[in-house]
Amino acid sequence: MDWCKNYRGWMTRWLGAMVLLAALGMSAQVLPGQGIQKRVKLPDHDRGGSGRLRSLLMGDSMVPKGPGLMLVRGVRLETYAYDGEQRIVDLIVEAPECLFNLRTRVVSSSGPMKATRADGGLRLVGIGFEWKQQTSKLLVHSNVRTILRQRLSLEREENRK
């Protein structure tokens, strides 16, 4: 009888665990029509008058994460400068994922990130970032490691040679 009771108890726990796992699996799945968007592009235009594209947030996918908050995965953020009418890619920021606040237009992440100047003049990696579209300001929160493609020491002399 004791053996039978132990068996029932074990079976109950096992079934409970299976049900829990199944429920978790279901909640992790995002079904079509539930808000997932793929290959997203979120442009930011200068609303001051020129209407020019200032930056473009791109992602492999995007899902709602709260009121006015979107979770973007496979992130690539490009900022632009202009030479006359010609648009020039300036900075490229890449991260596995980020949050995009639709109201404040702030892109943020607490995970790893990397950024490069499009001309290769600067490369950096860090942990956690915040891109403020309104002010064109990028904050990197920790472990920042920057490589500048120029020397601080006597660069001018070398250029002259």
Add this chain to the structure above:
Amino acid sequence: MRITTGLLLVAVTLTGYAAQPSVKQGNTLITSNDLEMNFKPKQIFIYTGRVKVVDPEINLLCDKMTVTFNDRKKSEKNGSSPATQPLPKLQPKPVKPPMMAQGGQIKVILAEDNVVIINKKDKTRATGKKGIYTAATNLLVLTGAPVLYHEGGEVRGEIITWDRITGKLKVSKAKVNITEKDNEKPAPKR
């Protein structure tokens, strides 16, 4: 199996992002706790917290460093970028593909608080509260009780100015302290 594959993918992705960029000769490596990159109206990068600049010749350490870059348009006008030379007016304007921006050159570096500059060649070390390097003049000015430590002793002053082209060092209101070496023998008595 799925979990294992997922974990492997996450690990590979994170490794890619966490990978430190390699430092080639001729580059400058800057490490810090935080970085604030301002692009408008001027390009100003502010590094804070345990800032360390590693250059082939010098190392710079401080608590806060502000790097101001030259305005891109000015650099182009000065002809620092060959890709931006103006075309002759008579030529029809070609349809240009999306081009890459030319990053500005460093204009001024302002190092603040616990500034330490180490010259790797002659092993001299300078400390102070504030250091300003101006690229146009190639002058490095150290203020805030600056001290220059060298093999033979130390020099204290109000302002230490280092001309990086000539290599000349100027110390205003200098107080020189020469350290006697223990192994130096006294002059023989006659």
